[in-house]
Amino acid sequence: MTVAAARCLILTPTVSSSSAVLRLPRIARRRRPPSCSASPLAVFATMDSPPEGYRTNVGICLADPSLTKIFSASRIDIPTAWQMPQGGIDPGEEPRAAAIRELREETGVRSAEIVAEAPNWLTYDFPADVKDKLNARWGTNWKGQAQKWFLFRLTGGDDEINLMGDGSEKPEFSEWAWMTPQQVIEKAVDFKKPVYEETLKHFAPYLQSDPPASS
Numbered sequence: 753m754t755v756a757a758a759r760c761l762i763l764t765p766t767v768s769s770s771s772a773v774l775r776l777p778r779i780a781r782r783r784r785p786p787s788c789s790a791s792p793l794a795v796f797a798t799m800d801s802p803p804e805g806y807r808t809n810v811g812i813c814l815a816d817p818s819l820t821k822i823f824s825a826s827r828i829d830i831p832t833a834w835q836m837p838q839g840g841i842d843p844g845e846e847p848r849a850a851a852i853r854e855l856r857e858e859t860g861v862r863s864a865e866i867v868a869e870a871p872n873w874l875t876y877d878f879p880a881d882v883k884d885k886l887n888a889r890w891g892t893n894w895k896g897q898a899q900k901w902f903l904f905r906l907t908g909g910d911d912e913i914n915l916m917g918d919g920s921e922k923p924e925f926s927e928w929a930w931m932t933p934q935q936v937i938e939k940a941v942d943f944k945k946p947v948y949e950e951t952l953k954h955f956a957p958y959l960q961s962d963p964p965a966s967s
Contacts, residue, residue, distance in 0.1 A: 802873045802898035807890075810851040811874075811901040812837040813951060814859065815867070819905055819960045821930035822952075823859070824939060825915065828926045834939035836948070838899065847900040855904060857917045858924055863908030870901040870954045874947045882943070899947065903955045933959065 802808050813836055814823035827833045839854035841847060848866065855861050877896035878886060887893055906912075915925045931939065933952040940948050952959075 799873055799875070803875065805893075805895045806875050806898040807892070807894040807896070808841045808847075809838055809897040809899045810841060810847050810854055811899045811947070811951060812851055812855050812858075813901060813903045813955055814855065814861065814864065815903065815905050815959065816930055817906050819867070819958060820932075822933055822936050822959075823906075823913070823928060824931045824936045825859075825925035825928035827924060831926060833941050834936075835941070835944065836936065838897075841900075848902065851900075851902040851904075857921045858915075859928075860914030860917050861904075861906060861908070861912055863912055864904045864906050866902055867905050867958050868903040868955055870951060873898045873900055874950055875899070876943055876947050879943050901951045901954070903958055 815821065816823075822836065824834045824836055827835065837854060837858040839850065839858065841850040845853075848869070851866070855864060875896060875898040877883075878894070883895070913928065915928060916923050933956070937945055937948045937952065
């Protein structure tokens with residue numbers, strides 16, 4: 753598989769004063785053909801629609817209320833593996849609806865708004881050992897995952913974050929932290945790093961830099 757790097761993001765950020773409901777802003781997108789380059793870390797691509805042989809999935813980039821830090825959590829089964837929330841799209845489910853559902857199921861968060869949506873699907877191949885393990889669990893033969901990424905802004909407080917989720921699914925995470933985008937990438941497993949780099953590149957115009965420390 754080839755690797756592609758998307759260069760455009762034509763979105764309109766939306767900020768809501770409400771902290772009680774999820775707001776779904778209108779997002780303008782422009783479709784572009786994919787371009788390709790090589791990655792030493794993983795097989796990675798970006799495209800307008802998910803390719804055959806890849807499990808459709810949503811990725812959730814949850815930012816704090818100030819849009820300066822990103823939520824990342826360590827997996828229960830692999831404590832050294834930190835990641836942003838993600839999850840499969842159910843048959844007939846729209847990616848945006850899946851992202852809202854997965855956010856609630858994995859973090860318990862209901863008070864959030866969608867700020868932006870990545871314009872393309874980002875895909876990665878599973879390493880051989882991960883592929884065998886996951887396909888045995890799912891009863892499938894996926895090559896990897898095709899992800900649609902969404903940037904959420906938390907409109908509630910940190911106390912709303914609950915790694916037990918909403919109780920509808922088995923918990924996946926043991927601890928969490930707010931991190932800078934660079935820290936999120938550094939803590940991710942190698943085969944997800946290219947997707948994280950591309951995702952956070954897309955969302956960079958909506959994220960704020962940390963305020964300078966007072967002297």
